[in-house]
Amino acid sequence: MLLEIADSFRIAISVIRAHKMRSALTALGVIIGIIAVTLMGSAIGGIEIGFERSLSVIGDDILYVEKWPWHHVDDWWNYRNRRTMNVRYADELNRIIRDIPNSQLVTAVPTINTVRNVKYGDNDVRGVFTQGTTEQFLVTSTSAFKEGRFFNETESRGGRNVVVLGYDVAEALFPNTSPLEKTVNIGGTPFRVVGVYAKQGTFLGLFSFDTYAVVPLQAFMKAFSARLDTSIRVKVADKNKMEIAKDQLTGAMRTVRGLQPEQKNDFEINEQQALRSTIGPIKAGIAGAGLFVTGLALFVGAIGIMNITYVSVKERTREIGTRKAVGARRRTILLQFLVEAISICLVGGVAGLALSWLLCVAVANAFPSFPMQFSVSLVVTGLIVSTLTGILSGFAPAFTASRLDPVEALRYE
Numbered sequence: 001m002l003l004e005i006a007d008s009f010r011i012a013i014s015v016i017r018a019h020k021m022r023s024a025l026t027a028l029g030v031i032i033g034i035i036a037v038t039l040m041g042s043a044i045g046g047i048e049i050g051f052e053r054s055l056s057v058i059g060d061d062i063l064y065v066e067k068w069p070w071h072h073v074d075d076w077w078n079y080r081n082r083r084t085m086n087v088r089y090a091d092e093l094n095r096i097i098r099d100i101p102n103s104q105l106v107t108a109v110p111t112i113n114t115v116r117n118v119k120y121g122d123n124d125v126r127g128v129f130t131q132g133t134t135e136q137f138l139v140t141s142t143s144a145f146k147e148g149r150f151f152n153e154t155e156s157r158g159g160r161n162v163v164v165l166g167y168d169v170a171e172a173l174f175p176n177t178s179p180l181e182k183t184v185n186i187g188g189t190p191f192r193v194v195g196v197y198a199k200q201g202t203f204l205g206l207f208s209f210d211t212y213a214v215v216p217l218q219a220f221m222k223a224f225s226a227r228l229d230t231s232i233r234v235k236v237a238d239k240n241k242m243e244i245a246k247d248q249l250t251g252a253m254r255t256v257r258g259l260q261p262e263q264k265n266d267f268e269i270n271e272q273q274a275l276r277s278t279i280g281p282i283k284a285g286i287a288g289a290g291l292f293v294t295g296l297a298l299f300v301g302a303i304g305i306m307n308i309t310y311v312s313v314k315e316r317t318r319e320i321g322t323r324k325a326v327g328a329r330r331r332t333i334l335l336q337f338l339v340e341a342i343s344i345c346l347v348g349g350v351a352g353l354a355l356s357w358l359l360c361v362a363v364a365n366a367f368p369s370f371p372m373q374f375s376v377s378l379v380v381t382g383l384i385v386s387t388l389t390g391i392l393s394g395f396a397p398a399f400t401a402s403r404l405d406p407v408e409a410l411r412y413e
Contacts (some may be wrong), residue, residue, distance in 0.1 A: 006210050012325075013343065017407055020098060022308065023344055023347065024292065025066075025304075026301075026304050026305055026308045026312050026344055027225075027301070027305075027306075027344050027347055027348030027351065028074055028301065028348070029297050029298065029300040029302070029303075029304055029348075030150045030298065030301040030303020030305075030344075030345050030349060030352065030386060030389055031301075031326070031348045031349075031351050031355065032218050032293075032297035032301070032352070033293075033294045033297035033298035033301055033349065033350040033352070033385070034349050034351075034352025034353060034382045034386060035352045035355055035356050036290055036293040036294040036297055037290060037291075037294040037381065037382065037385060038352065038353060038356035038374070038378045038379075038382050039290070039356055039360070040286060040287060040289075040290025040294070040298070040383075041290075041373075041375075041377075041378045041381065042356070042360050042372045042375075042378065043290075043372065044283050044286055044287060044374050045372075045373030045375060045378075047259075047282060047283060048206065048283075048373075049373055058108065059371070060239055060272050061235065061236045061237075061238075061239040061242075062140050062233050062234065062235060062236065062271075062272075063233075063234045063236060063242075063245060063249055063270070063271055064231055064232070064233060064269070064270040064271065065085065065089070065093075065108075065231070065232040065234060065249065065253055065268070065270075066085060066227055066229075066231045066232075066267070066268050066270055067079065067083075067084060067085055067267065067268065068176050068268060069268040069270060070268075070270045076294040078153050079268075082267070083256075083257070083266055084229050084230070085229055085230040085231065085232065085267070086230060087110040087112065087217060087221075087230050088231050089108075089110070089230070089232055089253075089256050090108040090109060090110040091236070092132075092256045093105075093108035093249075093252055093253070094107060094108050096252040096255060096256070096291050097349045098251070098356060100248055101129070103237070104236055104237045104238060104241050104245035104248055105234055105235070105236065105237070105245055105248055105249055105252070106139065106235035106236065106237050107136055107139055107140075107232075107234070107374065108232050108233070108234045108235075109133060109134055109136045109137050109140050109232065109233045109234075109235075110134065110217060110231075110232050110233075111132065111137070111217075111228050111231050111232070111233060112129055112131065112132045112133075112217065112220055112221070112228045112229075112230050112231075113129060113130070113131050113132075113228070113231070114129075114130050114187075114220075114225065114228055115127055115128065115129060115130065116128055116130045116186050116187035116188075116213075116224070117187060117220065118130075118165075118169060118173065118184055118186050118213055119173075119184065119185040119186075119187070120173040120174065120179075120182065120183075120184045120185070121173075122143070123172060123173045123175075125169050125172045125173060128166075128169055128213050129211055129212045129213070130186060130187070130212070130213045130214075130215065130220070130224070131212055131213070131214045131215070131220075132214075132215055132216065132217040132218075132219070132220025132221065132224075133214060133216075133217055133220075134156050134216070134217050135150065135151060135152055135153045135156040135216075137150070137214070137233070138150050138324055139235055140233045140234075140235045140267075142200040143197050143198070143200065144197070144207050145195050145196065145197060145198060146161050146167060146170075146196045146198045146199070147178065147180060147195070147198065147256060148164070148180050148193070148194050148195030149194055149195045150164055150194075150195055150214075150330065151164065151194055151195075151215075151216055153382045155194075155216055156216045156217065156218070157215075157218070158216075158218070159218030159219045159220050159221075159222060160189060160192075160216060160219060160308060161189065161191045161192060161215070161223070162191060162192050162193075162196060162215065162216065162219070163186065163191035163192070163193055163194070163214065163215045164195040164196070164197065164213070164214040165179060165184075165193055165195070165196050165197070165212075165213055166193045166196075166208075166209045166212040166213065167196065167197055167198060167199040167200070167208070167209075168199075168210040168211050169211060170193075170196045170214060173318055175326050179193045180192065180193055180194070180195075180196070181194075183246070186213060186215070187223065187224060187277075188223075188379065189223040189224075190217070191213075191215060197209045197210070197212070203326060204208055204215075205219030207339045210313065234235070234249055237287060242271065246269055246271070249269055250265065250269060251332075252276070253265075266383045267335060294385075298385070298389050301345075301348065301389065302389050302393035303393070305344055305345065305389070305390065305394060306396060306397060307339050307340075307391040308341065308344075309337055309393070309394050309397035309398065310342050310397045310400070312337065312340065312397075313337060313397050313398075313400060317413030320333055320401055320404050321404065324404070328401070330401050330402040331402070333401050333402040334398045334399060334401065334402035334406075335398075336398070336401075337394060337397060337398035337401050337402075338390075338391065338394045338395060339394055339396040340390075340394065341390045341398065342386075342387055342391060342394060342396075343395020344390065345386040345387065345389045345390030346383065346386050346387065346390065348386060349382050349383055349385070349386025349387075350386075351384075352386075353361070353378075353379055353382045353383075356374065356378075356382075360374045361371040
């Protein structure tokens with residue numbers, strides 16, 4: 001059996017070499033189909049990597065106590081009329097957290113955001129997300145620093161005018177020099193630069209510190225406003241016990257808000273899962289489009305391979321008759337033409353994988369923020385799809401060849 005398969009592959013390779021152009025055109029549908037399926041898989045893998053990379057910045061062990069939910073809002077007026085969040089809630093939460101038995105909550109950190117222009121000399125960056133927070137923000141953030149540091153407890157509690165700049169903001173303001181210890185103007189107020197975040201990149205418009213400026217909370221409230229809505233980040237001890245942590249935080253916030261047992265929550269506890277649910281439709285859309293193109297291309301390719309295999313059977317009818325006359329079995333003839341169809345598909349599959357890899361490299365170089373993921377599993381999938389296409393398209397003509405009568409085949413002109 002193995003010798004028959006090996007011999008069939010040898011014959012198939014010689015046939016492909018003898019009809020290079022015909023084989024290439026026949027394999028074109030398979031090439032397009034493999035490119036479609038691998039690019040689809042690469043895009044979905046890249047979306048997942050980029051999405052997780054962006055979410056890692058805000059932490060998968062962080063809960064956000066806010067006025068508004070992150071998911072779709074049905075009853076807008078109900079959320080609109082909620083009391084605003086206050087920075088003092090963070091201190092009250094921390095006092096309660098310390099008294100919770102087996103608490104899954106580590107610490108609560110307030111943040112306030114606004115948008116301001118940042119200027120240094122003649123350089124000006126407009127629409128910078130400016131955030132006020134405390135030194136405990138470091139506990140809830142995984143962001144690395146390109147240079148410098150985060151502001152310390154003394155600077156935070158004293159409301160010092162210091163700032164940590166995002167990578168893009170720092171590059172725009174200080175293209176040829178270090179920004180450390182330089183004084184920038186944020187919305188009309190001077191702030192001394194003590195640190196710069198490492199570049200994170202943006203993906204699908206998700207969160208990134210690249211366009212942020214982070215200042216101490218007290219300095220923020222003096223320079224800008226103390227009435228802006230607040231978000232409270234709460235660090236969770238064990239992210240595998242997120243539901244327990246949410247229950248504990250809900251109870252603590254109800255106490256802070258002074259809610260009675262019969263009253264509904266007038267706050268929202270958000271987490272990454274709400275953002276993850278938004279990526280599903282994007283992946284489904286890419287998968288649907290990719291599968292449609294893949295199916296169409298492979299169908300056209302399979303029809304072409306079936307047609308060419310039938311032509312090959314007709315061209316070699318006398319050869320089939322001769323082989324049967326000298327004792328070749330039906331299985332041997334079937335394998336010969338089936339392996340030929342599979343070989344053409346595998347050649348198309350390998351060519352499609354090579355082109356897909358080149359396209360992935362080109363996309364990765366052109367759009368560095370979009371991490372195309374070309375994995376070994378995609379290569380295996382492409383080869384399996386190619387093989388199955390060859391089997392399905394080549395079986396009917398191969399079976400027909402194996403059933404030919406040797407006498408009639410020898411008479412065929």
